[in-house]
Amino acid sequence: MPDTPRRDPEAMTPRCEAPSEAPAPSGKVFVLGVSGASGAPYAVRTLEQMLMSGATVHAVISEYCQRLLFDELGVRKPTLDELCPNLASSPAASAFEERVIFHPNKDVGAVIASGSFLHDGMAVVPCSSTSLGAIATGAGSNLLTRAAMVTLKERRPLVICHREMLMDIGDAAGLRGFLRRGWRSQSHQQGGRRQTAGHGR
Secondary structure: OOOOOOOOHHHHOOOOOOOOOOOOOOOOEEEEEEOOOOOHHHHHHHHHHHHHOOOEEEEEEOHHHHHHHHHHHOOOOOOHHHHOHHHHOOOOHHHHHHHEEEEEOOOOOOHHHOOOOOOOOEEEEEEOHHHHHHHHHOOOOOHHHHHHHHHHHOOOOEEEEEOOOOOOHHHHHHHHHHHOOOOEEEEEEEOOEEEEEEEEO
């Protein structure tokens, strides 16, 4: 891993103001997957907003994404201190620490890979084409893709923020697999690149 990130972390990451107290617990539980596609600031912002809503978050970050987190944001390890320093340094830091659980991507036996684990939805932000294809075809071999596959199987909300454009035929096949399951897609423009996001139950 290089000594310095390729981009300026301060220029890329919008952050909310550090709260003086933790938001009241909402009772919601979300799963957040972060795969190896460019767009690490989207993942950090998503985690921040989930925690600010009062939810508990189970996060899983792929090995490739850990490199991207460093390249794009200067994050050396996936901890609340490095991903959301504004929350980790706030007076409510201990409450936020208790509400986020990081799972190793290789731990396919973790609780979020089981259909018996009840949660209110999962988001994969950003989602690489490799992860998209694995989830769509049921061929996931790591915790992130298995958790997403179980979310689909249990018909819980799943949000996929596919980051790579232009799409090739493999990406299109993956999206078609989601559409057959009743998944809805929506394209939008971010940072000069057209994105595809979708959700299903």
